[in-house]
Amino acid sequence: MSLCNSDQFYWLDRVGTGSTRVRKVRHKFNSQESACKEITPDASSMFDVRCIDAVARSNHPNIVQVQDRWADQWPTPKVYIQMELCYGDLNQYIEATREAARTSGTPIDHRAVWKIVLQIVDGLTYAHELGWSHRNLKPRNILAKANGTDLFGVPQFTWKISDWGLSPTLLPPPTVDEPQTHIPTSDDVYRAPEHRHSPSAAVDMWSLGCILFELATNGVLAFPVEAEDPTYVIDNGKATSTAAAKMSRKTPQIVTDPSGHINRVLSLCLNPTPAERPTARQLGVYIRGILGQ
Ligand SMILES: Nc1ncnc2c1ncn2[C@@H]1O[C@H](COP(=O)(O)OP(=O)(O)OP(=O)(O)O)[C@@H](O)[C@H]1O
Ligand SMILES: [Mg+2]
DSSP: OOSOOGGGEEEEEEOSOSSSEEEEEEETTTOOEEEEEEEOOOTTOOOOHHHHHHHHHOOOTTBOOEEEEEEEOSSSOEEEEEEOOOSEEHHHHHHHHHHHHHHHOOOOOHHHHHHHHHHHHHHHHHHHHTTOOOSOOOGGGEEEEEEEEOTTSOEEEEEEEOOTTOOGGGSOOOOSSSOOOOOOOGGGGGOOTTTTTOOOTHHHHHHHHHHHHHHHTTSOOSSOOOTTOTTOOEETTTEEHHHHHHHHSOOOOOSSOTTSHHHHHHHHHTOSSGGGSOOHHHHHHHHHHHHTO
16 A cells, blocks of 8 residues: 555546446655556455556556555445556447447457457466456457557557456355345446355356457356346346256357358356466467468
8 A cells, every 4th residue: 555645636527337346546745647446345355466566566568557446444344446547448349349239340359359369368367377257358458558559540449358356246245144135337347257255267258258259249247137037136146047047058159250260269267167268368379270370
């Protein structure tokens, strides 16, 4: 925890939308601009501080750099995570490509999809091999950083995974004595069947499969779940009926996939048995083969 505090910054506009508050900030002395996430600690916000600090010490192009963290006690207890300022998130990208497809018939560019997925996979490989799993991987936690333009003047982006160590899934699972009903959120559509009971690195590979499906279909969810779905109840901490429902569903298939690579990776990542999913490193090798790298 640093000696930094919120008074050292000018607090500018909110960036993006989401469950917590992220603001653009400018340091009063060196004018450096960052993004700062403000979290109100409560029972549902548990942090893996070691993971946050490990991210702060690390340096990988596909992981959003944490620059500092601190807590303020006054006027109310808050935790702040200062990080590199990014441009937008993958959810916004998917919405923009869907709009382009709707208005001008732009087809899905599979090569562009693989290039994005490969960057997420490279970030996961680095993190998983250091022993961290994300557990809340979803398009809104994958951020774009502008990275110049290509030869034709088209803007280029580096994709980075954000919010390591902030997963609310670190909450203990419900016990037999304390059964708990889970209120579904939009994040649940990315969660692996075993998520709440044994959230290993393999849960991130499941989420990656869901993200690949969404990218390759211009925004169709792999496993849509209705909020009022009565199966969404945690069953005494042993198994969820949602998990059972996910396992019994067939892996969704991409209709337009002449190469077969997308459907193959989907069936690997969305395997209900975590141990049978590929590691991030294995998937990286496969995708580099597709891209001829
Ligand atoms: N470092 C950043 N730079 C620029 N924009 C950011 C940054 N971090 C977050 N954002 C924007 O803020 C939005 C909200 O982020 P936040 O993490 O609060 O919500 P969320 O990802 O939906 O929820 P959570 O991660 O808590 O499950 C993101 O979708 C993104 O657009
Ligand atoms: Mg987030």
